[in-house]
Structures are given as structure tokens and as C-alpha cells.
Amino acid sequence: MSAVDQRLARLSLNQRTTESWSVREAVEGCVRAGIPAIGLWREPVAEIGVAAAAKLVADAGLRVSSLCRGGFLTASGAAGRAALADNRHAIDEAAGLGTDCLVMVVGGLPPGSRDLRGARQRVADALAELAPYAGERGVRLALEPLHPMYCADRAVLSTLGQALDLAEQFPVERVGVVVDTFHLWWDPDVWRQISRAGQRIASFQVCDFLTPLPADVLLGRGMMGDGHIDFPPFRRAVEQAGYTGDTEVEIFNAEVWATDPDEVLATMKDRYVRLVLAD
Incomplete structure (x- = not known):
């Protein structure tokens, strides 16, 4: 590898950053751009099947840094049972793709509910059922705390500390956490929590926090x-905690999605080297 290529050795494209691309197109784009890893999403994988997606990635010489996503575990009754079944499928898919990281967006409040404590308890109960299943298949459930503005509808875990309080109830090889700069940059306690996380860091994701936020804050x-995010302190913190995995760039943004994906990857590589790897 050249010096520049070597700096890309731990860079991964999260597939949602290039929303218009299929699995094949995203894999081929990574090859053209010299990006060695890809974070896949279940929906586009389902369009061609797990086996076909795994073969595309392997034949291209790439690795799968994560699969997005499992979770949405806060419902009860029949909906809760259906969520558990779907998450078992997601675990099987991650294993079939050759990744040990299944990103978990745990879910918000069920419709009409204001019982935040109860929703969090249902997440813990669901993890108690899913973690052994994941461990048997060599997959780790990676709890992703989301920015507090998503607490009601997407994730009742809002801080890394909350995610670790839950993850630490399970073996480290079964339940870990995601450090995502977009969701955690505001938290004054994040540096202590990253250090606490240590080997539980299962994924490191980067993108920036924009203002003003669009009408759809997603x-x-x-x-x-x-x-507004200063990236090098995050990179140094996860490295000091012992994380040696990939850095995924995950962007949900209408303007980025409307841009030629090859241009997006070129910009992504440049910004990663200049702004994430900077000392």
C-alpha cells in the first residue's frame, strides 16, 4: 500500500451513506475507492440474500465491519415476540455475512406509552433472551445510544453510560456498545465512559452534527x-480504550444521498484522513 492507502486501512463505508447503491454497487464502489471494509444494512442484503452478499464482499477482498440493524425491543405482547424473532434472524444474517457486530437501535416508546422505565426494562429483558443466541453464533450485540432527541421514537438509550450499564450485565463477547460521534459529541461525560467501555466498544462510527437540523432530524x-464535531479526540479516546476495529462513516443526509456516490466516497476519504486521523 502507498502511505495514503495505509491510512485508509481501517476505514469503512456504512452503506446508508450511499443510499442509492445496491450491495453490489457499494462493494464495487469501495473497491474503486480503495476502501477495505463495508457496513451493510439488512434491507439491501435481503434483496439478494445473505449468501450472495457474503460472496460479493469476499470476492472483492473486503470485510464486513457491521450489520445494521437489530433492536426495536421495547414492545410487549405479540409485537415484542415478533421483535425477538426478527432479531434472531438478524443475528443469523450477521453470522452469515461474517461479521461479529450487529448494531442494535433499541427502540423508543411504544405508541401511546409514556413509561420510559418500563421500555428500558423490556430492552434488558430482550437482551437476556438474545445474548446467549448471539454468543452461540459468534455475534456481538452492539448497543447504540442515540442522541436524546431520538429517545421517544428510536432509542431509549441516550448516553454511553446508559448503554454500558446495560451491556455490563452480559459477557463482553456477547454485548458491546457503539461509539457514534453524531450521537455522543454533546455529552460531557463521554470521555470517561469511553475509557470505561474498553473492550466493549464493538463499533466506532463518525459523521458530523449539522445545524440547523432539517425538518426530519434523522x-x-x-x-x-x-x-460542529471535533473528531480526533474521539479517535484517540477509542484507541486508548483498546479499540482496533474499523471506523465507519455513516451519514443520513438528503444532499449527500443526491450526490454522485463516487464523489461522496472521494470526499469521505479526504475528510477522514484530514479530520479524523489528524493529530
Whole structure:
């Protein structure tokens, strides 16, 4: 590898960053760009099947850094049982793709509910059922705390500390956490919690936090350098905690999605080297 290529050795494209690309197109794009890893999403994988997706990645010489996503575990009754079944399928898919990291967005409040404590308890109960199943298949459930603005509808875990309180109830090889700069950059306790996480860090994701946020706040993630986040302290913190895995760039942004994906990858590589790897 050249010096620049070597700096990309731990860079991964999260597939949602190039929303219009199929699995094949995303894999081929990574090869053209010299990006060695890809984070896949279940929906596009389902379009061609797990075996076909795994073969595409392997034949291209790439690795799968994670599978997104499992979770949404806060429902009860029949909906809760269906969620458990779907998560078992997601675990099987991750194993079939050759990744040990299944990203878990745990879910928000069920419709009409205000019982936040109860929703969090249902997440813990569901993990107690799913963690042994995941461990038997060599997959780790990676709990992703989301920014507090998503607490009601997407994730009742809002801080890394909350995610670790839950993860630490299980063996480290079965339940870990995701460190995502977009969701955690605001938290004054994040550095202590990253150090605490240590070997439980299962995934490190980067993108920027934009203001003003769009009407759909889900799409407020920006390319590194377009927002407010200082990335090198996060990179150094996860490395000091012992994380040696990939850095995924995951962006939900209508303007990025409307841009030629090859251009997006070129910008992503440049910003990663200049803004994430900077000392």
C-alpha cells in the first residue's frame, strides 16, 4: 500500500451513506475507492440474500465491519415476540455475512406509552433472551445510544453510560456498545465512559452534527467537517480504550444521498484522513 492507502486501512463505508447503491454497487464502489471494509444494512442484503452478499464482499477482498440493524425491543405482547424473532434472524444474517457486530437501535416508546422505565426494562429483558443466541453464533450485540432527541421514537438509550450499564450485565463477547460521534459529541461525560467501555466498544462510527437540523432530524448527519464535531479526540479516546476495529462513516443526509456516490466516497476519504486521523 502507498502511505495514503495505509491510512485508509481501517476505514469503512456504512452503506446508508450511499443510499442509492445496491450491495453490489457499494462493494464495487469501495473497491474503486480503495476502501477495505463495508457496513451493510439488512434491507439491501435481503434483496439478494445473505449468501450472495457474503460472496460479493469476499470476492472483492473486503470485510464486513457491521450489520445494521437489530433492536426495536421495547414492545410487549405479540409485537415484542415478533421483535425477538426478527432479531434472531438478524443475528443469523450477521453470522452469515461474517461479521461479529450487529448494531442494535433499541427502540423508543411504544405508541401511546409514556413509561420510559418500563421500555428500558423490556430492552434488558430482550437482551437476556438474545445474548446467549448471539454468543452461540459468534455475534456481538452492539448497543447504540442515540442522541436524546431520538429517545421517544428510536432509542431509549441516550448516553454511553446508559448503554454500558446495560451491556455490563452480559459477557463482553456477547454485548458491546457503539461509539457514534453524531450521537455522543454533546455529552460531557463521554470521555470517561469511553475509557470505561474498553473492550466493549464493538463499533466506532463518525459523521458530523449539522445545524440547523432539517425538518426530519434523522437526516441531520453531515460529512465530517461540515458541522460542529471535533473528531480526533474521539479517535484517540477509542484507541486508548483498546479499540482496533474499523471506523465507519455513516451519514443520513438528503444532499449527500443526491450526490454522485463516487464523489461522496472521494470526499469521505479526504475528510477522514484530514479530520479524523489528524493529530
